[in-house]
Amino acid sequence: DEIREFARSVVEKEIEKHAADGLGRVDYALANGGATVVRHSEAYDMRRGNWFLMSVRNGVHPNADKMLKPSFGEPGQCFPLKGSSGFVQIKLRAEIIPEAVTLEHVAKSVAYDRSSAPKDCRISGWLQGRNTDSVIDTEKIFLLSEFTYDLEKSNAQTFDVLNSAGSGVIDTVRLDFTSNHGSASHTCIYRLRVHGHKPDSVSMMAIQS
Amino acid sequence: DEIREFARSVVEKEIEKHAADGLGRVDYALANGGATVVRHSEAYDMRRGNWFLMSVRNGVHPNADKMLKPSFGEPGQCFPLKGSSGFVQIKLRAEIIPEAVTLEHVAKSVAYDRSSAPKDCRISGWLQGRNTDSVIDTEKIFLLSEFTYDLEKSNAQTFDVLNSAGSGVIDTVRLDFTSNHGSASHTCIYRLRVHGHKPDSVSMMAIQS
Amino acid sequence: DEIREFARSVVEKEIEKHAADGLGRVDYALANGGATVVRHSEAYDMRRGNWFLMSVRNGVHPNADKMLKPSFGEPGQCFPLKGSSGFVQIKLRAEIIPEAVTLEHVAKSVAYDRSSAPKDCRISGWLQGRNTDSVIDTEKIFLLSEFTYDLEKSNAQTFDVLNSAGSGVIDTVRLDFTSNHGSASHTCIYRLRVHGHKPDSVSMMAIQS
Ligand SMILES: [K+]
Ligand SMILES: [K+]
Ligand SMILES: [K+]
Numbered sequence: 001d002e003i004r005e006f007a008r009s010v011v012e013k014e015i016e017k018h019a020a021d022g023l024g025r026v027d028y029a030l031a032n033g034g035a036t037v038v039r040h041s042e043a044y045d046m047r048r049g050n051w052f053l054m055s056v057r058n059g060v061h062p063n064a065d066k067m068l069k070p071s072f073g074e075p076g077q078c079f080p081l082k083g084s085s086g087f088v089q090i091k092l093r094a095e096i097i098p099e100a101v102t103l104e105h106v107a108k109s110v111a112y113d114r115s116s117a118p119k120d121c122r123i124s125g126w127l128q129g130r131n132t133d134s135v136i137d138t139e140k141i142f143l144l145s146e147f148t149y150d151l152e153k154s155n156a157q158t159f160d161v162l163n164s165a166g167s168g169v170i171d172t173v174r175l176d177f178t179s180n181h182g183s184a185s186h187t188c189i190y191r192l193r194v195h196g197h198k199p200d201s202v203s204m205m206a207i208q209s
Numbered sequence: 210d211e212i213r214e215f216a217r218s219v220v221e222k223e224i225e226k227h228a229a230d231g232l233g234r235v236d237y238a239l240a241n242g243g244a245t246v247v248r249h250s251e252a253y254d255m256r257r258g259n260w261f262l263m264s265v266r267n268g269v270h271p272n273a274d275k276m277l278k279p280s281f282g283e284p285g286q287c288f289p290l291k292g293s294s295g296f297v298q299i300k301l302r303a304e305i306i307p308e309a310v311t312l313e314h315v316a317k318s319v320a321y322d323r324s325s326a327p328k329d330c331r332i333s334g335w336l337q338g339r340n341t342d343s344v345i346d347t348e349k350i351f352l353l354s355e356f357t358y359d360l361e362k363s364n365a366q367t368f369d370v371l372n373s374a375g376s377g378v379i380d381t382v383r384l385d386f387t388s389n390h391g392s393a394s395h396t397c398i399y400r401l402r403v404h405g406h407k408p409d410s411v412s413m414m415a416i417q418s
Numbered sequence: 419d420e421i422r423e424f425a426r427s428v429v430e431k432e433i434e435k436h437a438a439d440g441l442g443r444v445d446y447a448l449a450n451g452g453a454t455v456v457r458h459s460e461a462y463d464m465r466r467g468n469w470f471l472m473s474v475r476n477g478v479h480p481n482a483d484k485m486l487k488p489s490f491g492e493p494g495q496c497f498p499l500k501g502s503s504g505f506v507q508i509k510l511r512a513e514i515i516p517e518a519v520t521l522e523h524v525a526k527s528v529a530y531d532r533s534s535a536p537k538d539c540r541i542s543g544w545l546q547g548r549n550t551d552s553v554i555d556t557e558k559i560f561l562l563s564e565f566t567y568d569l570e571k572s573n574a575q576t577f578d579v580l581n582s583a584g585s586g587v588i589d590t591v592r593l594d595f596t597s598n599h600g601s602a603s604h605t606c607i608y609r610l611r612v613h614g615h616k617p618d619s620v621s622m623m624a625i626q627s
Contacts, residue, residue, distance in 0.1 A: 022316035
């Protein structure tokens, strides 16, 4: 009977986490929360009819925000970039102290082909503020994480931010991938999430002083 | 081995329930089933671009039906009303004997802020029929439930209808909320569901006689 | 403690399967993967407003692809065909050796009515190639499966292909249903999936020789 209760409680907790966007962790890069892709390397044309009708605004493909939305276990809910290296740059919903990032690809069991998954990755972040055009001083760009996306692990892989205390407040992240898992033509980003917390007033004062 | 079998059966049952719209209970207020929001207090403008392009039909905001659709664990899949008190009125898919209502807000673990959740609520119901313009005799309005949405409990909270036998057949429900969990500007309704059953012919005759 | 670990691992595996499109099995009939409905018997008009505005291309209703998309436990996410018998024909994403098919209807617990579920079914498949207009030699049509959709079982029911080795490479499947579970007016197809694997080069040579 104890076992039954225990099994039930494990199940309920796991399903709750699953129902809460899979991870049960706040995502400041969620499109529906106000985040948006602001730059990316060249998009790859999958030759789907409806793409021809769409125009590109400020160099950002209208489908780019697919990488800031849940995929619900469906192949194809991704944004494809040309070649095996490239980048995407995301304006977050709010200014945060970053704690971790999650890179997600389609699950192995339902994928037609996973050679388009990114492999070696680097995430950096900075505070862009309202100066959307100006160049950012490289001293103010924080390296948040370097990692390899592993096809043998869970399809949503979370990486803690290096030296979380050391990184300041950010509102923009950039993912650079330098390799993928074999596709010569393109690399697909299913979803990128950014976890963290809002700076409280005390630490905000410390930053400003 | 018995334990293994038991664990597996608990898991399967819980996942089946989760896969069946989270609760495994028929919802007569589901937009996709034909239910629709027919009146509401003033909508709150979240200042998202696309809202400016939308017109309001008969005083009902085009996004109002968001509260009659699944949220899939995503923040923002809600309809925001101005202030900390207000109401929504819903025409159900069919005439039913109501048994329970479920009010859902975004899950704690993925929410940016839950101060916009409704708090003190009252649900009433009546049979509107085809007289969509006429005023309903207050004697024919049933109080279905009064409850407080609790931020510490599961995000989808179900409340049984008071004296279910006493309430007659209804096709319309109204949610009045008189407070929320702290937001001065707006209150978000993620989803409202109405559970019950269709009157059978015997009870229909009893009602008509 | 062993039990705890076991319970947790069972749960994780089951949720992973659930998150992977419910079955954790590749679907070559997924709309998002490039599959498409190419023919069907007469569609049933559910008298929803937006259907009147849609035109029919090449005899295929614009909503037909609903049957090649996930339903996420929502009633109504189906394509309705007129009467209690009919057919649909689907061009798959790619040429495959078929292994199984899955027919899915809405879950019992959230359904308003399941009399529109298909009952006696037959699935056939063939290699259409680029000759989209030409008639197929009946000798080259494989009977993949004959089955009865059972309302008492899980809502997604998988049937293995008869004599899988015997069937050749296919790129098109056809579902014929000869009865449903009681509705005189229409039969709803929530989702049809086709599982299998791509022919490898060795077997491809065998086929061509
Ligand atoms: K996505
Ligand atoms: K919703
Ligand atoms: K569907």
